[in-house]
Amino acid sequence: MGGATKRQGFKSSTAQLLVTAGTKEAVGAAEPCQFHPQLPSIPSRVAIAAILPRLPEPCLEREHKIFRGIETISNAKWCHEDKTSEIQSIFFNRRYAYLFDQMPSGWRRYFHGTKRACHVGGSDGYLELCNGPACSLCRILTGGFKMTSAGSRRYAPMFGRGIYSTSVSSKADKYAMNHHIRSRLHGIILCLVFIGTFEKLHQADQWKTAPAEGCDSVMGATVNDGGSRRYTEAVVYRESSIIPIGLIMYTRTGRK
Numbered sequence: 001m002g003g004a005t006k007r008q009g010f011k012s013s014t015a016q017l018l019v020t021a022g023t024k025e026a027v028g029a030a031e032p033c034q035f036h037p038q039l040p041s042i043p044s045r046v047a048i049a050a051i052l053p054r055l056p057e058p059c060l061e062r063e064h065k066i067f068r069g070i071e072t073i074s075n076a077k078w079c080h081e082d083k084t085s086e087i088q089s090i091f092f093n094r095r096y097a098y099l100f101d102q103m104p105s106g107w108r109r110y111f112h113g114t115k116r117a118c119h120v121g122g123s124d125g126y127l128e129l130c131n132g133p134a135c136s137l138c139r140i141l142t143g144g145f146k147m148t149s150a151g152s153r154r155y156a157p158m159f160g161r162g163i164y165s166t167s168v169s170s171k172a173d174k175y176a177m178n179h180h181i182r183s184r185l186h187g188i189i190l191c192l193v194f195i196g197t198f199e200k201l202h203q204a205d206q207w208k209t210a211p212a213e214g215c216d217s218v219m220g221a222t223v224n225d226g227g228s229r230r231y232t233e234a235v236v237y238r239e240s241s242i243i244p245i246g247l248i249m250y251t252r253t254g255r256k
């Protein structure tokens with residue numbers, strides 16, 4: 001277990017060479033955000049994490065710049081060819097609107113799919129969050145991600161008990177389950193994730209509880225990169241490293 005471990009990162013703005021025990025990995029120049037290549041300096045992570053995730057605003061108008069931005073990201077990263085999606089509404093915490101002008105270094109906008117046990121997101125008005133403990137979607141939107149909900153004794157995910165997200169919206173869709181409700185809508189959470197310097201894992205390590213020393217997150221290596229994952233998957237092991245900032249409601253055709 002454990003697999004080959006690589007450390008990569010994009011904290012530095014210039015290319016570096018990182019030499020670890022027996023391995024030599026090029027640490028590329030700061031990986032630019034796909035949408036905003038000119039990133040500002042690193043902000044206070046704590047300051048961002050301290051902002052409680054709230055989604056008090058009504059859904060975005062379709063013409064809104066942020067709606068278009070999120071729709072573009074989501075559609076561009078819908079990679080599964082056996083299913084399609086159509087975004088119906090987007091709820092977004094406008095406190096994070098600046099992210100569509102400048103992304104803080106080390107953070108990424110990723111998707112997270114989870115269990116939806118109420119009809120939240122089903123109307124075009126304000127979000128009506130439920131109080132049900134079984135509704136993971138509302139629990140995350142209300143109080144943020146919790147490590148206590150990350151895996152269980154019976155089920156340890158591939159890279160251990162952490163909080164998982166992906167750059168691929170159609171992969172997050174696999175985990176977006178309507179639980180004991182009938183709804184044609186599905187919801188995935190748009191998150192701000194601190195990837196920072198990441199440890200790349202090529203094999204499963206279900207006992208992992210933290211990234212390698214000096215790293216902020218774990219990334220599962222994709223098949224193209226010699227790993228086993230078809231799509232990019234990131235894991236963080238601290239609640240402050242992932243913030244829900246929006247909810248994308250969509251209809252799906254094809255298999256989940």
Ligand SMILES: [Zn+2]
Binds near residue numbers: 116117118131
């Ligand atoms: Zn709910």
